[in-house]
Amino acid sequence: MIINYSIRDLISFTGVIPKLSELWASLTDQLCLWCICRHLGITNISFYKQSCQDAVAELRSSYSELKHVEHKSCDKEVCGGCYGVLTTHFTDNDFLTKIVEEVERRKIEYEHFCCSIALPSTSVVRDYTYLLLCADICPGVYSYLPLENIPTVKDIWKWMCGARLERRFGKKFALTHMDILLNFQHAELDRESNKLEESFRDHFKKRKGQSTDKFTHSSIVRALTSVSREKLRTLLTYPPHRLREMCRLQSMVVTHNPVYVAGRYNKYSRELSQSPWFIDGERKGLDTSVSELLSQLLLEYTQAKSQNFTSSGREDIDVQMLGSGRPFTIQLLEPERVLSPDVLSDIERKINQMDPLLVRVSDLTLISREEADKLKDLEAEKRKTYTAVCVSDGDLSQGELDILCEHRDMVIDQLTPIRVLHRRALATRQRTVHWMKAKLQCNSSRIFDLEIETQGGTYIKEFVHSDFGRTVPNLCTLLSNRQIDIISLDVLSVHVEWPPAPDNS
Numbered sequence: 001m002i003i004n005y006s007i008r009d010l011i012s013f014t015g016v017i018p019k020l021s022e023l024w025a026s027l028t029d030q031l032c033l034w035c036i037c038r039h040l041g042i043t044n045i046s047f048y049k050q051s052c053q054d055a056v057a058e059l060r061s062s063y064s065e066l067k068h069v070e071h072k073s074c075d076k077e078v079c080g081g082c083y084g085v086l087t088t089h090f091t092d093n094d095f096l097t098k099i100v101e102e103v104e105r106r107k108i109e110y111e112h113f114c115c116s117i118a119l120p121s122t123s124v125v126r127d128y129t130y131l132l133l134c135a136d137i138c139p140g141v142y143s144y145l146p147l148e149n150i151p152t153v154k155d156i157w158k159w160m161c162g163a164r165l166e167r168r169f170g171k172k173f174a175l176t177h178m179d180i181l182l183n184f185q186h187a188e189l190d191r192e193s194n195k196l197e198e199s200f201r202d203h204f205k206k207r208k209g210q211s212t213d214k215f216t217h218s219s220i221v222r223a224l225t226s227v228s229r230e231k232l233r234t235l236l237t238y239p240p241h242r243l244r245e246m247c248r249l250q251s252m253v254v255t256h257n258p259v260y261v262a263g264r265y266n267k268y269s270r271e272l273s274q275s276p277w278f279i280d281g282e283r284k285g286l287d288t289s290v291s292e293l294l295s296q297l298l299l300e301y302t303q304a305k306s307q308n309f310t311s312s313g314r315e316d317i318d319v320q321m322l323g324s325g326r327p328f329t330i331q332l333l334e335p336e337r338v339l340s341p342d343v344l345s346d347i348e349r350k351i352n353q354m355d356p357l358l359v360r361v362s363d364l365t366l367i368s369r370e371e372a373d374k375l376k377d378l379e380a381e382k383r384k385t386y387t388a389v390c391v392s393d394g395d396l397s398q399g400e401l402d403i404l405c406e407h408r409d410m411v412i413d414q415l416t417p418i419r420v421l422h423r424r425a426l427a428t429r430q431r432t433v434h435w436m437k438a439k440l441q442c443n444s445s446r447i448f449d450l451e452i453e454t455q456g457g458t459y460i461k462e463f464v465h466s467d468f469g470r471t472v473p474n475l476c477t478l479l480s481n482r483q484i485d486i487i488s489l490d491v492l493s494v495h496v497e498w499p500p501a502p503d504n505s
């Protein structure tokens, strides 16, 4: 038995679709063999890997009702369900050779590959109309069958060609790394989108500022399922009409999916910004930045088009990042060469030799996109430890400073600091100071070292000098209303496990 519905209740207990021969006769006029079979709900992958002749023979032997069906050609047929994508024109060895040649021409290094098929977004409407046709003939089976139960053209193309491409490339078909996008267009389908828009005017109003296509798969499915099937027959072109021409392959685009490199960095300069920093077109600080120093060699090696640097928070330009360093991720877009662990450790060594007085990098590791996304989530959870050199306007004793140790998990209110008001909304944010300790410097009664651990997002400078009373409580109020100022600040530790430990489960 080759027919395999996921909604088994819809099939009679014998597993036979009533009126199968009638259904076949109605569909065979407009659909190719493979599209008939997917509308019959055949989801057996190996079924689609055989020749047309063998597939028809299997159908004939499996179903007495189909014993006498004629052989169907799969050759350049104008099909109303796949528009020709599943015919030999776009699935035979000659077509696969074109794909292989295009990949070779690009000289991209890759470990795995995948193929994406882009069809006109309104193609889902045609699947729906044929489903309505099936429901007219076999209401018992099809009336309640959701569209998701029909394998898509994209599924079938991958079933037919995926394994053959694996053999041609000698690589695995997997959803990462290199992507070959086959972009199919069809003029008649474009015209059908006008009809869809007329029938479902409210569903496809383009919102202000919306740049993406208003006809997305989900917006169309939402529209189609918002009305009854009876109503649909009047709103769509029903019964579906024959297509006059095949689709055409508008473009074949080979891209390497982004790769993500994680690591931690230290910054030993008070003039180096984390990312390029410009004010009124003029560059501030040194003529390079942490993100540029870290990504330069990765960009050169991979020949990536560009990079995006993300970190778990950021320190001010005059703050050093010490200790185990700050977690970061670099997204490399369209890299043409593969990064191996050996290459990464070589790049790490070279970065650390470039200018050891500016930055140092450690733990460079390749991570997945999902893991890269987690860095932002970790932001709120993390704790950070700082060390600061502070100065008081009057003499202090070590005994007075020791009182600071008594404050544990102290909640403070921080009104947006004046220095960041131009980029952050005015609001009072509650942050936790987990602990702190202070020690007078040798031979001084006014300068002291402060070590402090806080919740991520706490403004330390403002906690020390009070920011004109905008942070409450602050170090001034905690030290009997003395004026305290900050001379220098360094981050000692960002308490986040990063890069994530390899998942071996």
Ligand SMILES: [Zn+2]
Pocket: 031, 032, 033, 034, 035, 036, 079, 080, 081, 082, 083, 084, 085, 086, 087
């Ligand atoms: Zn077809």
